[in-house]
Structure formats: structure tokens, C-alpha cells
Amino acid sequence: MSRVRQAVLAGFAGVLVASLVAVAGPLLPGEADAASRAADSTQLRPVSDFAKIRDKQKRAIALFEEAGKVITSPRCMNCHPAGDRPTQTDAMRPHQPLVVRGEHGLGPPSGLACTTCHHQANFDPAGVPGNPKWALAPLEMAWQGKTLGQICVQIKDRTRNGDKDMAALVHHMAEDELVGWGWHPGEGRTPAPGTQKQFGALIKAWAEAGAACPKG
Amino acid sequence: MAAFTLSINGQAHAVDVDPDTPLLWAIRDGAGLTGTKYGCGVAQCGACTVHIDGQSTRSCSLPVSAVGDRKITTIEGLSSKEGRAVQAAWAAIDVPQCGYCQSGQVMSATALLEQNKAPTDRDVDLAMNGNICRCATYVRIRAAIHQAAKSLEG
Ligand code: FES
Ligand code: FES
Numbered sequence: 345m346s347r348v349r350q351a352v353l354a355g356f357a358g359v360l361v362a363s364l365v366a367v368a369g370p371l372l373p374g375e376a377d378a379a380s381r382a383a384d385s386t387q388l389r390p391v392s393d394f395a396k397i398r399d400k401q402k403r404a405i406a407l408f409e410e411a412g413k414v415i416t417s418p419r420c421m422n423c424h425p426a427g428d429r430p431t432q433t434d435a436m437r438p439h440q441p442l443v444v445r446g447e448h449g450l451g452p453p454s455g456l457a458c459t460t461c462h463h464q465a466n467f468d469p470a471g472v473p474g475n476p477k478w479a480l481a482p483l484e485m486a487w488q489g490k491t492l493g494q495i496c497v498q499i500k501d502r503t504r505n506g507d508k509d510m511a512a513l514v515h516h517m518a519e520d521e522l523v524g525w526g527w528h529p530g531e532g533r534t535p536a537p538g539t540q541k542q543f544g545a546l547i548k549a550w551a552e553a554g555a556a557c558p559k560g
Numbered sequence: 561m562a563a564f565t566l567s568i569n570g571q572a573h574a575v576d577v578d579p580d581t582p583l584l585w586a587i588r589d590g591a592g593l594t595g596t597k598y599g600c601g602v603a604q605c606g607a608c609t610v611h612i613d614g615q616s617t618r619s620c621s622l623p624v625s626a627v628g629d630r631k632i633t634t635i636e637g638l639s640s641k642e643g644r645a646v647q648a649a650w651a652a653i654d655v656p657q658c659g660y661c662q663s664g665q666v667m668s669a670t671a672l673l674e675q676n677k678a679p680t681d682r683d684v685d686l687a688m689n690g691n692i693c694r695c696a697t698y699v700r701i702r703a704a705i706h707q708a709a710k711s712l713e714g
Contacts, residue, residue: 440604441604441606441689441690442685442686442689442690443690444686452683452686452687453675453676454671454672454675454676454679454683454687455672455683455686455687456616456686456687456689456690457615457616459615459617460609460615460616460617460618460690461603461617461618461621461690462621463621463622463626464626465626467582467621467622467623469580469582469601469623470582470601470602470603470620470621471602471603472602472603472621
């Protein structure tokens with residue numbers, strides 16, 4: 345069954361690649377930027393790219409917007425739901441089967457716990473992702489339905505970020521292994537853009553530039 | 561291939577399989593216990609549910625190499641008082657239709673009652689919704705769980 349699904353996914357990916365190749369023909373003026381932006385969706389710009397922004401606040405905002413490509417990726421968003429139920433896939437559809445957060449984000453005590461299916465590591469033969477810390481982010485850390493600016497304010501707010509100061513926040517983003525899963529999500533899942541190291545560097549540079557948030 | 565010794569229903573079973581083999585196949589083909597069913601292989605149907613150290617677990621999504629010495633219970637070895645109450649209620653209400661999903665249903669229902677003595681309909685739905693029944697015996701499943709809970713009261 346999973347083979348068939350993989351074959352279908354591979355076929356689908358093939359069609360996608362073919363259509364990308366099809367549009368990658370000669371570029372008209374103005375298309376180059378759009379094309380490089382599209383290619384960029386899997387990459388993160390290095391911190392050095394932002395050094396030319398002299399205004400500290402503007403630099404911080406630009407750095408956070410770049411890091412926001414990770415934060416808003418489905419790999420991260422799916423487990424930061426606004427309600428009780430996580431989402432899944434790049435389409436961020438409701439998790440199948442129905443699971444709810446329970447007291448500690450691990451599922452209700454007598455219900456369907458995350459660990460009924462998710463274990464210590466990704467298990468590609470069954471297409472099931474896993475990590476030792478697999479759990480939903482607490483409700484106060486919900487990101488779905490929020491703008492990047494709102495998420496930015498939220499992750500700096502110690503009443504909503506697990507009481508982390510800026511150093512702890514940088515460390516969490518750069519080192520946490522469940523955060524790191526976003527770049528190693530197992531077969532058939534789009535990883536978060538760039539690398540955790542680059543993401544951590546962007547967050548660190550953002551903090552050092554004053555940690556200003558995008559408007560809105 | 562690699563050798564693993566699995567503790568299933570209180571007995572040691574030696575199996576020689578690839579480390580990435582889903583526990584389901586180690587149980588069925590390796591240990592020869594075929595009460596645990598294969599439905600989807602991708603943690604979507606619940607037919608393969610077993611207990612590992614008392615926790616409901618989909619045996620299709622766990623590699624045999626990750627089990628270690630934890631204790632596996634399959635439908636063949638289900639003997640806790642909740643397990644017996646569930647099986648009695650299942651028989652009394654005549655829950656199964658074709659039966660294919662039912663060992664998974666019974667394992668999930670038992671894990672539920674082991675942790676929650678008096679589940680509400682909502683509790684039942686949250687615990688059981690990962691167990692699909694293509695014959696749609698859901699109404700009888702829910703009734704049987706309540707009946708089993710009642711039988712355990714006194
Ligand atoms: S066979 Fe494991 S959940 Fe379907
Ligand atoms: S009784 Fe037939 S699938 Fe459940």
C-alpha cells in the first residue's frame with residue numbers, strides 16, 4: 345500500500361518537476377526575480393546578505409522575515425495549531441485520524457496518544473514521522489491563523505514562549521531536536537527551508553539587531 | 561536480517577527479520593500469531609493494534625528493532641480483566657460483522673478501559689476513531705464498551 349502511495353507521490357513529483365522545467369525556459373525581463381524567489385523557497389539567505397541594511401530595526405525585521413520562511417513552513421505550523429487538533433501534509437489538512445492535544449500535547453490520557461503511531465524516529469516504510477519529543481506545541485504557542493508579526497511578538501513574550509529569554513529562545517531554535525526534525529521530516533515530506541544552523545543564525549542575528557517584529 | 565527476541569503474551573519469540581521490518585510482520589510471520597491484522601500499513605486503520613507495556617500501539621508503524629524488551633500483548637494473549645470484559649461484551653452484543661478490524665478494535669477498547677473506568681461517548685470516540693471498520697459496526701462497538709465498563713463496576 346505504501347509502495348503504491350510512494351509511486352503515486354513520485355509520479356506527482358515528476359509532473360511537478362516537468363512543469364517547473366517547462367517554465368524554466370528563456371526569461372522575460374522581470375521574470376528573473378520571480379524565478380529566483382521561487383527557487384528560494386527551499387533556501388534561506390545567509391545572515392551576511394542582510395549586513396547592507398544599515399537601519400538596525402529594518403535589518404532585524406528583514407532577518408525575522410527570512411527566518412519566517414521556516415516558521416510558516418507546514419513542517420512547523422502543523423504542530424502549532426490554534427485549536428486542539430494538529431494538521432498534516434503541505435496542505436495542512438486536519439490530522440487523520442482525529443487526535444487532540446490532551447493535557448501535555450501528547451493526546452488525551454485514555455484516548456489516541458501521539459505515541460500510538462509516532463515513535464522515536466521517522467519510520468519511512470509506514471510513512472510515519474517520529475521524534476523522541478513528538479508532541480503538539482502548547483496552545484499559548486499556537487501559530488496557525490496568525491501573521492508573522494503576531495508570531496514574532498508571541499515568541500518574544502515570556503508568558504507565551506515557555507518563559508524563555510532571548511538566549512534560551514535562540515538556543516531553542518538553533519539546537520532543539522524536535523525543531524530540527526523540520527529539516528529531516530522523512531520520505532515524502534518537504535523539509536523546512538535551508539538548514540537548522542542557518543535558521544539559528546538568522547534568529548541570533550535578529551536578536552542581536554534588537555529583535556524588532558514585522559508590522560501587522 | 562538480524563535476530564530479535566520479542567516478549568509476546570508472556571513468551572519469548574525469536575524472530576530473524578530485517579531491523580526495519582514493521583513489528584506487525586514480526587508478530588504475524590515471525591511469531592506466527594495472525595490475530596493481529598494488516599489493514600493499511602500506514603497507521604491509518606488500527607487493524608494492527610497491539611499493546612506495548614500496556615499502551616495501545618499500531619504495530620505497522622514501529623520497526624521491530626525499536627521494541628527492545630518491552631512487553632507486547634496481542635489479541636491472542638489479552639487476559640486482563642478489562643480485556644475479558646471487553647471480549648464478553650463483544651460476544652454478548654455480537655459486535656463483529658466480517659471481523660477483520662475487530663482484533664484492533666478490542667485492543668483499543670481494552671486500553672481505553674484500562675485507563676478510563678467510565679468513558680463518556682466523547683472519550684470512546686477519541687480513543688476509537690483511529691480504528692476503522694469497513695462494516696461500520698461503530699454503534700455496536702460503542703455500546704459494547706459501555707457495557708464492558710458497566711460490567712467492571714461491581
Ligand atoms: S495496518 Fe496498522 S494502522 Fe492499518
Ligand atoms: S467488522 Fe468488518 S471491518 Fe469491522
